[in-house]
Ligand SMILES: [Zn+2]
């Protein structure tokens with residue numbers, strides 16, 4: 001539509017030009033344009049270079065708009081081409097500056113909510129016995145830390161308690177004139193007896209109770225070690241259990257994991273400690289966030305993806321294990337494959353707890369480990385110039401297999417001249433490519449119409465993206481920019 005409009009305008013312009021010329025010989029400008037149009041410029045099809053016509057129009061083979069090819073303006077340079085301003089407009093050539101700036105890459109991933117493995121606890125029997133009572137009948141029930149869970153009968157407890165009661169009696173029999181040796185040996189026997197009962201699963205209060213009443217118990221109560229949801233009930237009331245038999249599994253859901261799959265090609269922008277935003281199907285309008293706490297060192301050979309783990313606070317309990325999530329990481333791309341994150345630049349972080357980030361060297365509040373500099377994890381500081389990457393719009397390079405060619409507008413304002421240049425690209429980040437070699441800051445590259453310029457070069461048998469050596473004038477060996 002736009003193209004047709006421009007065509008009509010140009011046709012009208014030419015018609016006016018001819019009328020003016022006919023009417024008034026003094027209009028040199030219009031006269032000159034008309035002459036060039038007639039004598040020098042010919043038109044061809046970018047798909048069918050054998051088509052050569054003196055006028056603009058459509059290709060008789062494929063009906064594409066013909067593109068201008070000007071023989072007279074062939075540049076001396078082997079891989080440069082000059083166009084008239086009119087031709088540029090027809091080809092809809094647009095350009096953009098090669099600049100140094102941080103560009104944003106958005107990495108999209110899918111995954112699932114899972115339990116935080118560090119927050120899953122098992123309730124198991126520490127003594128062989130019989131389960132006389134299970135206080136939680138169903139999975140999914142929420143319990144708080146210290147709730148009674150199991151009432152277990154175990155004859156093994158009797159002998160251990162008998163030892164305890166003997167030690168207590170011996171201590172009570174001690175007289176002031178008893179030797180220090182006797183006193184300390186009775187004390188240590190008592191301590192050992194208490195410890196044994198503790199290892200069998202009795203709490204300090206339960207042991208004190210036995211000592212006070214002098215009555216051994218053949219039942220113990222097992223309490224919830226953490227608050228959370230009972231996610232598994234592994235055994236039924238009345239069953240006999242051995243030492244270590246799993247009875248319940250409790251998961252604390254106040255913090256959960258999100259397990260994500262990242263593509264191999266996105267790995268370069270992902271970092272331990274990075275913020276991840278995600279949405280769930282259950283709460284589509286709500287955005288949740290967490291922090292990358294683990295990036296698997298191993299690639300899944302089947303899916304070609306890498307597992308990522310994100311720690312997420314779930315105080316309101318909305319996130320439930322098994323939920324699907326759509327996640328996004330927005331990252332500022334720095335030169336040489338680094339990441340610029342203003343929140344992480346020049347900071348210190350715990351290698352185990354990515355939520356612990358400090359301004360200076362310190363120890364982790366949670367685990368006491370020494371914090372490490374974020375720079376060692378691939379973050380860079382904002383200020384240093386060498387970290388700012390050289391970028392071009394993603395539409396600028398023409399990429400075939402291993403080669404990438406951009407068309408650079410040479411700095412001559414009078415004659416629009418474009419030079420094809422092979423560049424070495426770094427990774428793509430959003431709508432940009434990082435340039436590693438071949439371009440300088442401040443140069444101007446073609447972002448639209450580059451295919452047409454490439455075709456025009458091909459037609460003139462010059463080196464183009466499609467035929468890097470040209471046809472008649474091969475580039476000198478070792479020629480580089
Ligand atoms: Zn054609």
Ligand SMILES: [Zn+2]
Nearest residue numbers: 350353364367
């Ligand atoms: Zn820590």
